Amino acid sequence: MNAAESIAERTPHLPRLQGALLLVGYVGTYILLDWVSLIDPVGVFAITPWNPPPGLSVALLLRYGLRYWPWLFVAEFLSTRIVAGAPTSLAVNTAAALLLAVSYTGVVALLVGPLRFRPDFRRLRDAVVFTVTIVIATGMIAVAFGMLSAEVGLMPTNEFGPSVVQFWIGDLIGILVTTPALLVLSRPGALASLRPSRETIAQALSIAIALWVIFAWGIGHQLKLFFILFLPLIWIATRQGTEATVVAIVAIQVALIVAFEVAGRKDGTILEFQFLMLALAVTGLLLSVAVSERTAIERTLHDKQAELERSLRLASASELASALAHELNQPLSAISAYIRACQLLREQGASRDEVMAQTMDKIVAEVNRAGTVVRRLREFFRTGAAQVERVPVGTLIDNALVTTRERALRHNVTVSGHVAAGVPHVAADRVQVGAVLHNLLNNAIDALEESAKPARTVRIAGALDEGGLVRLTVQDNGPGVNADMTPTLFLPFATSKPDGTGLGLAISRSIVEAHGGRLWYEPGEVGSTFAFTLPVAPTAGTGVQP
Amino acid sequence: MSPRPEVTIVDDDAGVRDSLSLLLGLHGYAVRAYASGEALLEAVRDDWRGCLLVDLRMPGMDGLALQGKLAERRIALPVIILTAHGDAANARASLKAGAFDFLEKPVDDTLLIEMIEAATRVEAESHAATTERAQVERRMQRLTPRERQVFDLVVAGRHNREIAAVLTISPRTVEVYKARMMDKLQVDRLPDLIRLSLNASNGPVQPRENAAE
Numbered sequence: 001m002n003a004a005e006s007i008a009e010r011t012p013h014l015p016r017l018q019g020a021l022l023l024v025g026y027v028g029t030y031i032l033l034d035w036v037s038l039i040d041p042v043g044v045f046a047i048t049p050w051n052p053p054p055g056l057s058v059a060l061l062l063r064y065g066l067r068y069w070p071w072l073f074v075a076e077f078l079s080t081r082i083v084a085g086a087p088t089s090l091a092v093n094t095a096a097a098l099l100l101a102v103s104y105t106g107v108v109a110l111l112v113g114p115l116r117f118r119p120d121f122r123r124l125r126d127a128v129v130f131t132v133t134i135v136i137a138t139g140m141i142a143v144a145f146g147m148l149s150a151e152v153g154l155m156p157t158n159e160f161g162p163s164v165v166q167f168w169i170g171d172l173i174g175i176l177v178t179t180p181a182l183l184v185l186s187r188p189g190a191l192a193s194l195r196p197s198r199e200t201i202a203q204a205l206s207i208a209i210a211l212w213v214i215f216a217w218g219i220g221h222q223l224k225l226f227f228i229l230f231l232p233l234i235w236i237a238t239r240q241g242t243e244a245t246v247v248a249i250v251a252i253q254v255a256l257i258v259a260f261e262v263a264g265r266k267d268g269t270i271l272e273f274q275f276l277m278l279a280l281a282v283t284g285l286l287l288s289v290a291v292s293e294r295t296a297i298e299r300t301l302h303d304k305q306a307e308l309e310r311s312l313r314l315a316s317a318s319e320l321a322s323a324l325a326h327e328l329n330q331p332l333s334a335i336s337a338y339i340r341a342c343q344l345l346r347e348q349g350a351s352r353d354e355v356m357a358q359t360m361d362k363i364v365a366e367v368n369r370a371g372t373v374v375r376r377l378r379e380f381f382r383t384g385a386a387q388v389e390r391v392p393v394g395t396l397i398d399n400a401l402v403t404t405r406e407r408a409l410r411h412n413v414t415v416s417g418h419v420a421a422g423v424p425h426v427a428a429d430r431v432q433v434g435a436v437l438h439n440l441l442n443n444a445i446d447a448l449e450e451s452a453k454p455a456r457t458v459r460i461a462g463a464l465d466e467g468g469l470v471r472l473t474v475q476d477n478g479p480g481v482n483a484d485m486t487p488t489l490f491l492p493f494a495t496s497k498p499d500g501t502g503l504g505l506a507i508s509r510s511i512v513e514a515h516g517g518r519l520w521y522e523p524g525e526v527g528s529t530f531a532f533t534l535p536v537a538p539t540a541g542t543g544v545q546p
Numbered sequence: 547m548s549p550r551p552e553v554t555i556v557d558d559d560a561g562v563r564d565s566l567s568l569l570l571g572l573h574g575y576a577v578r579a580y581a582s583g584e585a586l587l588e589a590v591r592d593d594w595r596g597c598l599l600v601d602l603r604m605p606g607m608d609g610l611a612l613q614g615k616l617a618e619r620r621i622a623l624p625v626i627i628l629t630a631h632g633d634a635a636n637a638r639a640s641l642k643a644g645a646f647d648f649l650e651k652p653v654d655d656t657l658l659i660e661m662i663e664a665a666t667r668v669e670a671e672s673h674a675a676t677t678e679r680a681q682v683e684r685r686m687q688r689l690t691p692r693e694r695q696v697f698d699l700v701v702a703g704r705h706n707r708e709i710a711a712v713l714t715i716s717p718r719t720v721e722v723y724k725a726r727m728m729d730k731l732q733v734d735r736l737p738d739l740i741r742l743s744l745n746a747s748n749g750p751v752q753p754r755e756n757a758a759e
Contacts, residue, residue, distance in 0.1 A: 337655060
C-alpha cells in the first residue's frame with residue numbers, strides 16, 4: 001500500500017454540506033486566530049512571535065486530506081487583507097499566500113508520504129518525526145518568505161535576520177502547539193478522557209501557581225523562573241496521557257501571551273519566552289506520547305498474557321478431561337464386566353457362591369477406585385485458589401515419591417528423597433506444590449527413558465536457601481536438556497515429547513511464582529536439575545523435619 | 547479344533563484384566579491375560595487361536611504399536627481394540643492398521659461377546675483355509691514331475707488325447723498317470739481337482755476381506 005492510498009483511506013470523505021461547513025469554519029477560525037495572535041507584529045506582513053493559523057492549516061490537511069490545499073491559500077489571502085489591513089498590492093498578497101499554502105501542503109505531503117507519519121500521535125516515532133520536520137520546514141519557509149519580501153522591497157535588509165527568526169519561531173510554535181492539540185483531541189474518545197478529577201484540578205492549579213510565580217516577580221526574573229512551568233507539565237504528561245498534555249500546552253501558551261499583554265510587553269522578551277515555550281511544548285508532547293505508547297504496549301502485553309492464560313487453562317482442562325475419561329473408564333469397565341460375571345455365576349447355582357462373593361468385593365474395590373478419581377478431580381478444582389498452610393518439606397517430597405513410585409519402578413528408575421537437617425516448614429499449597437514436584441519428577445523419569453546408563457537415578461532434595469526460602473531440587477542423571485530447548489523451556493507449548501502438551505513447566509512455574517518462589521533450570525555436567533524455592537512458613541517453624 | 551475358543555487380553559489395568567478374564571471365562575472362552583504389549587510379544591506362539599483384546603492406551607507399547615509388532619511377526623490373529631471415550635482418531639488409525647474392530651470402554655458385554663464371536667469365526671475360517679492349503683501343498687509335493695505335468699494340463703482343460711500329443715505319450719499312459727495323480731491328491735472327480743488347484747494357487751487367506759480398506 002503506498003502512502004497516497006493510505007492517507008486516502010484514513011481521511012474521511014465528508015458529505016457536501018459538512019465539507020462546506022468545515023471549510024467555512026476553517027477560514028473563519030484562521031482569520032480569527034490570525035487576529036487574536038496579532039501581537040508584537042513585525043513588518044508589513046505582521047510577523048508575530050506566536051502564529052497558530054499554520055497549525056490549523058496543517059491539522060486540516062492531516063485530518064481531512066491534501067485535497068483541501070487550495071483553501072490554505074484562500075484563508076491566508078483573506079486573512080492578510082482583513083487582519084493586516086491589506087498593506088500590500090494584490091499581486092504580492094497573492095504571491096505570499098500562494099507561497100505559504102504550497103509550502104505547508106508540501107510539508108504535509110512529505111509527512112504522510114515518505115516519512116510515514118501517522119497523525120494520531122500514538123507512537124513516539126510520529127511525535128519525533130513531526131517535531132523535527134516542522135522545525136526544519138518552518139525554518140526554510142521563513143527564509144523563503146523573507147526572501148520574497150525582500151525581493152518585492154517590503155523588507156529592509158537590516159530587518160531580514162530578526163524578521164526571519166520571528167517568522168520561524170512564530171510559525172514553528174504555532175504549529176507545534178496547535179496541530180498536535182487538534183489532531184489528538186479529534187481522536188475517538190479523546191474528549192471523554194479529559195473528564196476532570198482531583199488530580200487534574202490539582203495539575204491545573206499548579207500551572208496557575210507557576211504562571212503567577214513567574215509573573216509576580218518583575219520582568220527581569222521571568223525568564224529565569226520559566227523552568228517552574230516544566231514541573232506541572234511533566235506531571236501531566238507522565239500521568240494523564242497526550243490529550244491532557246496538549247490541552248495544558250495550549251493553556252500555558254495562551255496564558256503566557258495574555259500575561260504579556262496584561263503585564264505590558266517589552267520588545268524582544270516575548271521572543272525569548274517563545275524559545276522557552278518551544279522547549280516546553282516539545283518536552284510535553286514527546287514525553288506524553290512516549291508514556292502513552294508505553295502504556296498502550298503494556299496494556300496490549302497484558303491482554304495477550306491474559307489471553308494466553310485463558311488458553312492455558314482451557315488446554316489443561318481438555319487434557320484433564322481426556323485423562324479423566326480414561327481414569328474413570330477403567331474402573332467402570334471392570335465394574336460392568338464383574339456384574340455381568342455375577343449374573344452368569346448366579347445362573348450356575350450355589351456351587352459358585354464363593355467366587356461370586358469375591359467378585360462382589362472386587363466390584364466394591366473398583367467403585368472406590370472411581371471415587372478416588374472423582375475426589376482427585378474435586379481437589380484439582382478446589383485448589384484454583386491456593387490454600388497455603390505450613391507443610392513439612394519431607395511430606396511434600398514423600399507424597400511426590402508415592403505418586404510416581406509405580407512409574408519409576410516400571411522404568412527401572414531409582415528415586416530418592418533427602419531433606420537437609422534443620423530445614424523449616426514451608427508455606428505452600430500442598431496439592432499445587434505436589435503437582436509441581438510430580439511434574440518435575442515425571443519429566444526426570446521421561447528423560448531417563450532415553451538414557452543408556454545402567455543406573456538411572458532421580459534425587460529430590462530440600463535445603464535452606466538464602467533470603468528465608470527453602471530450595472527444592474529434582475536432579476536426574478539422564479542426558480540433560482537439549483541446548484536448543486533451554487531458551488524456550490518454560491514457554492507454554494514448548495515440548496520435546498511427541499505427545500507432550502508443553503504446559504507442565506509453564507504451569508509449574510506459575511504455581512511456584514504464585515507462592516512467592518522461583519523455578520529454574522540448572523544445567524550441570526550430568527543430567528539436568530530443576531530447582532524451585534518456597535517461602536518459609538511464618539509461624540516459628542522449629543525446623544524439625546518429620 | 548480346540549474345544550474352547552481362545553481369547554487373549556492385553557490391558558495395563560489390573561481391574562479390567564481380571565474382570566474381563568472372569569466374564570469371558572464364564573462365557574466359555576479359554577482366556578489369557580497380559581499386562582503389556584511387551585509381555586504378550588514375549589509369550590505369543592504361532593499356534594495360538596481365537597482373537598486378541600487389546601487396550602489402545604497403555605504406557606510403554608500402546609495398542610497401535612503392538613498391532614505393528616504382531617504384523618511383523620506374521621501373527622494373523624484378529625485384534626479387537628479397546629478405547630476410552632473420545633479416542634476416535636486413534637481408533638480409526640488402529641482400524642487402518644488392520645484391527646478387526648474397536649470397542650469403547652466401558653464395554654457393553656453383549657457387544658463384546660458378539661464381536662469376539664465374529665472375530666473368532668473369521669479366525670477359524672481363515673485357520674481352516676490355511677490348514678487345507680497346507681494339506682494340498684503336501685499332497686502336491688508327492689506328485690512326480692510327469693504326474694505334475696498331467697495335473698497342469700488337466701486343470702488347463704485339455705482332453706486326454708491332446709495331453710498325449712503334448713507329452714508325446716500314448717493316451718493310455720495319460721490315463722494311468724491321471725489315475726495315479728488323482729489318487730495321490732485324494733480326489734475322485736474332475737470338479738474336485740479343479741477346486742483343489744484353485745485353492746493351492748490362492749494367496750494367503752485374509753482374516754477379513756475389507757480389513758485393509
